[in-house]
Amino acid sequence: MATEDIPPPLHDIPTAKEKKYDRQLRLWGASGQIALEETHVLLINNGPGVTGVETLKNLVLPGIGQFTILDPTLVSEADLGVNFFLDDASLGKFRAAETVKLLMELNPTVQGHAISEPLETFIAQEKPFARYNLILAAAPIEPAILATIQRRAQELQIPTFTIHSTGFFSAFSALLPPAFPIVDTHPDSTATTDLRLLLPWPELVQFANEMTAGLEEGKMTAQEKAHIPWVCLILRYLEKWKETHAGKVPETYKEKTEFRSLVRSGDPHEENFDEACAAVLKSLNPPTPSSSVREILSAPETSSLDATSPAFWFIAHAIHLFYTQHKQLPLPGAVPDMKAQSADYIKLQNIYKTKARQDCAEVLESVRKLEKSTGRSPKMAVDEKDVENFCKGAAHIHLVRGRPLQIAGLEEGQPAKFGDRATTMAMELTTPDSLIGLHIAFLAWDEYIATHRSSAKSAGGELPKVPGSGPGDFEADTEKMTGIAHKIVDSLIKEAGTFIEDPEYSEVKENVGKFCMELVRAGGGELHNIASLTGGLVAQEVIKVITRQYIPVDNTCLFDGVASRSQVLRV
Amino acid sequence: MAAAQQPEAAVRTTNGPSDTDTASKRWKYAHTLLSRPGAYTDEDFEPGAIPIGNIAQSHVLVIGAGGLGCEILKNLALSGFKKIDVIDMDTIDVSNLNRQFLFREKDVGRPKAEVAAEFVMKRVPGCMITPFVGKIQDKDEEYYMQFQIVICGLDSIEARRWINATLVGMVDMDNPDSLKPLVDGGTEGFKGQSRVVFPTMTSCIECQLDMHAPRAAVPLCTLATIPRQPQHCIEWAHIIKWEEERKDTALDTDDPEHITWLYQKALSRAKDFNISGVTYSMTQGVVKNIIPAIASTNAVIAASCCNEAFKIATSSAPFLGNPGQNNYMLYTGDSGIYTYTFEHQKKDDCPVCGNLPKDMTLNAEQTLGELVESFAERPESQLKKPNLRTEEKTLYYSTPMGLEEATRPNLEKKLSEMLADGEEFAVSDPAFDITFRYVARFS
Numbered sequence A: 001m002a003t004e005d006i007p008p009p010l011h012d013i014p015t016a017k018e019k020k021y022d023r024q025l026r027l028w029g030a031s032g033q034i035a036l037e038e039t040h041v042l043l044i045n046n047g048p049g050v051t052g053v054e055t056l057k058n059l060v061l062p063g064i065g066q067f068t069i070l071d072p073t074l075v076s077e078a079d080l081g082v083n084f085f086l087d088d089a090s091l092g093k094f095r096a097a098e099t100v101k102l103l104m105e106l107n108p109t110v111q112g113h114a115i116s117e118p119l120e121t122f123i124a125q126e127k128p129f130a131r132y133n134l135i136l137a138a139a140p141i142e143p144a145i146l147a148t149i150q151r152r153a154q155e156l157q158i159p160t161f162t163i164h165s166t167g168f169f170s171a172f173s174a175l176l177p178p179a180f181p182i183v184d185t186h187p188d189s190t191a192t193t194d195l196r197l198l199l200p201w202p203e204l205v206q207f208a209n210e211m212t213a214g215l216e217e218g219k220m221t222a223q224e225k226a227h228i229p230w231v232c233l234i235l236r237y238l239e240k241w242k243e244t245h246a247g248k249v250p251e252t253y254k255e256k257t258e259f260r261s262l263v264r265s266g267d268p269h270e271e272n273f274d275e276a277c278a279a280v281l282k283s284l285n286p287p288t289p290s291s292s293v294r295e296i297l298s299a300p301e302t303s304s305l306d307a308t309s310p311a312f313w314f315i316a317h318a319i320h321l322f323y324t325q326h327k328q329l330p331l332p333g334a335v336p337d338m339k340a341q342s343a344d345y346i347k348l349q350n351i352y353k354t355k356a357r358q359d360c361a362e363v364l365e366s367v368r369k370l371e372k373s374t375g376r377s378p379k380m381a382v383d384e385k386d387v388e389n390f391c392k393g394a395a396h397i398h399l400v401r402g403r404p405l406q407i408a409g410l411e412e413g414q415p416a417k418f419g420d421r422a423t424t425m426a427m428e429l430t431t432p433d434s435l436i437g438l439h440i441a442f443l444a445w446d447e448y449i450a451t452h453r454s455s456a457k458s459a460g461g462e463l464p465k466v467p468g469s470g471p472g473d474f475e476a477d478t479e480k481m482t483g484i485a486h487k488i489v490d491s492l493i494k495e496a497g498t499f500i501e502d503p504e505y506s507e508v509k510e511n512v513g514k515f516c517m518e519l520v521r522a523g524g525g526e527l528h529n530i531a532s533l534t535g536g537l538v539a540q541e542v543i544k545v546i547t548r549q550y551i552p553v554d555n556t557c558l559f560d561g562v563a564s565r566s567q568v569l570r571v
Numbered sequence B: 001m002a003a004a005q006q007p008e009a010a011v012r013t014t015n016g017p018s019d020t021d022t023a024s025k026r027w028k029y030a031h032t033l034l035s036r037p038g039a040y041t042d043e044d045f046e047p048g049a050i051p052i053g054n055i056a057q058s059h060v061l062v063i064g065a066g067g068l069g070c071e072i073l074k075n076l077a078l079s080g081f082k083k084i085d086v087i088d089m090d091t092i093d094v095s096n097l098n099r100q101f102l103f104r105e106k107d108v109g110r111p112k113a114e115v116a117a118e119f120v121m122k123r124v125p126g127c128m129i130t131p132f133v134g135k136i137q138d139k140d141e142e143y144y145m146q147f148q149i150v151i152c153g154l155d156s157i158e159a160r161r162w163i164n165a166t167l168v169g170m171v172d173m174d175n176p177d178s179l180k181p182l183v184d185g186g187t188e189g190f191k192g193q194s195r196v197v198f199p200t201m202t203s204c205i206e207c208q209l210d211m212h213a214p215r216a217a218v219p220l221c222t223l224a225t226i227p228r229q230p231q232h233c234i235e236w237a238h239i240i241k242w243e244e245e246r247k248d249t250a251l252d253t254d255d256p257e258h259i260t261w262l263y264q265k266a267l268s269r270a271k272d273f274n275i276s277g278v279t280y281s282m283t284q285g286v287v288k289n290i291i292p293a294i295a296s297t298n299a300v301i302a303a304s305c306c307n308e309a310f311k312i313a314t315s316s317a318p319f320l321g322n323p324g325q326n327n328y329m330l331y332t333g334d335s336g337i338y339t340y341t342f343e344h345q346k347k348d349d350c351p352v353c354g355n356l357p358k359d360m361t362l363n364a365e366q367t368l369g370e371l372v373e374s375f376a377e378r379p380e381s382q383l384k385k386p387n388l389r390t391e392e393k394t395l396y397y398s399t400p401m402g403l404e405e406a407t408r409p410n411l412e413k414k415l416s417e418m419l420a421d422g423e424e425f426a427v428s429d430p431a432f433d434i435t436f437r438y439v440a441r442f443s
């Protein structure tokens, strides 16, 4: 075998850990994995508690650092029919400890802890959440306690998810810090191509001229002509176009199609001309930053830096300066594959890479100046690598403005408020197929719980009564909950200062009533499939928040297992 | 619906939970729901014993015991299904452990179907799971006839197409039991889909094939002479260099020595051309065509499939795939959470469930060889070893070898010599029991 001539690069052979996590490392990389392994998640479990446990399963498998389950209940027979991480031997024991034991079997590197203390006393401690990086809280939870959880989490800026899962339906909300920026959003590779063909810099122009010299005079061999990178073809024909169009580039759709014909006239068949023609419409747009990027560049955090501002805002400020001066964002520097000779393509890649490095160096210099002018300690110096990543992904950075949770039933007789979202949510009421009705039904469910007590006692004292949980409750509770939900609908319409006429108004109420009936039908029970599906969704969002990669839900996700669809609402 | 048949054996007739019965206590949540009418159920839905009995009586086949399969088995067992079969030919690899949660490090090397069945049966007493270690093609119609629902959690399009064609072929209009709903799930990274097919009644997997277009292959000449990307160097090592230097060894993509060899060859070629970025991980990814996979997406898609199976078996809520209704849920989780649920339309010219030939626009100057090659990349066909014939004559056969030799000279001929404008021709592939019918339309 002819392997002797190359020394085996042993250091590149994947480690046992890389092998085990191979399929996920391809999504969030080593940095995402480290973030995951440094995280300690707390699950505050209530009710049947299956969704929270399924969420943990999907976090233990990819290797979260630690998890803790807070759950004072004892394992019942009903738990065994719906929770996979309990077995017959668990019956009558503490559910937290039993679940932790079976979850830990999934991944020997993960640490699990169980707390069987009642939530009321746990939450009353000095700093109950100090050890945790993320909190999951499963319904039902008394509104006053949920408000305390929220306050405690906000004090420490700990991302928190609240979860509902009842029968065929589920919902979860994310409580994120007021500013939650993401640099590594993993946009589609087709969306990221930014080649600056309308504003080429001298090195690129020169390369395009070299590559296309003699093209129109027919002084090229067919072989040479067929290997001109399409980027150079477009640049060459743009020059030609400008000669007959008063120095202007094609702007309208019509002009662009005419320009495409001009490119096509260069050759009817060659693949590189095909590629150039196919790229005309996409690559002749002036590079304007998205509204999301503009929002970040003009955010108050960007303009009012101080010595302790997070690195993200320092870089954002520097990018803003760059944008103000150059009227464009730093060049990302990536070049898509295209028909070309190897050496020419590598040259082209280097031209883009060099320009990207120059842009990045300019941003870095600004960052350093800003650090000086704000008196930032050198120990807190912004990492050069972060500046580089920010510049590469500048067109796709994203900012989530975390919102407080909408807590129903806090004040007796007061329907949940929608505040600044009232107008938009009132419009959702009459939007076909909107799941706002399901959201309102869950608010009504919470309000019912706030005002009803169960006769059964538990280790944690009195338990809230869940709608439909008694054998003869179905009709009466459906009526009660629907009544509460209809009040929320009316209150929302009033808050929005709008009016919905019949028959639409009756349809809205009927629609909400159906969701209420289905939630009562389950009697507070979880269906394993919906719990498992929702556990998948929540775990995915937790991973996005922990790794600060991809874009998390903002802020409430609803799943309808009858119609098999989801919707995200910002409430 | 055909799937919601009455249970054969007598079932308990208690209407809802009874405190004295352990089984009833254990299934309290599902039984409470099934014992009450729903807001979206049909008028003739009878809550209680019938749906509860149907769940226990339905015999379900699960194809695949990997990332989706493990989840599906757990979900079915905890939905109250008691008779399950599972087919998988694979053994457990260490890279499965980040999501295939029924397997432990000690199980590496054992058959997936066996380990998964054992685990779920131990955890959920009363659930009977029968594993079969082998290929779905090893089983015949008689075997498939015993199930009420088939759920697929596969990463192979080929196997999906085979079971789809088989289930469509089994439908006998005089025997409602021959109609087996096919629930199918698939994932790739943060994306996935779940869909339900009622064979012959609704759009089938073959009708939907063009939703999953194959990736265009890199031209051989690029690999051979003008590589530009690290992937080109890896493909060169994989397709060209291995043939040149190690022709007598069958490439085993699970053998680290083989991957290391390809990696080294690719690395040195990349160096020659000043290309950066070849890594071991990328080599493995390209050669094995690795698709990223995570526990959370598998959980979402598997649970969606089982939720549909639960609704089909119990009629407790409308399900995907009811003729005229939505039958497909697309899921995307990388930017927020987005689902698109819609009705994919059945195609009259579907080679499996339709009866019309499909028009194909052809260039008369093209050779038959070029046409033959195109079938691998045509989104609607994706055939790697196509056999082509008209009613009168054989155009080209990829297999068996004798026929291939006999028909090979035709590959050089122009289409205009082989086909008449408007003539029908048939394309098949020994991998599937499917014949594509086309009508040649010269442009």
Ligand SMILES: [Zn+2]
Pocket (backbone or CB within 6 Å): B203, B204, B205, B206, B207, B208, B346, B347, B350, B351, B352, B353, B354
């Ligand atoms: Zn079909």
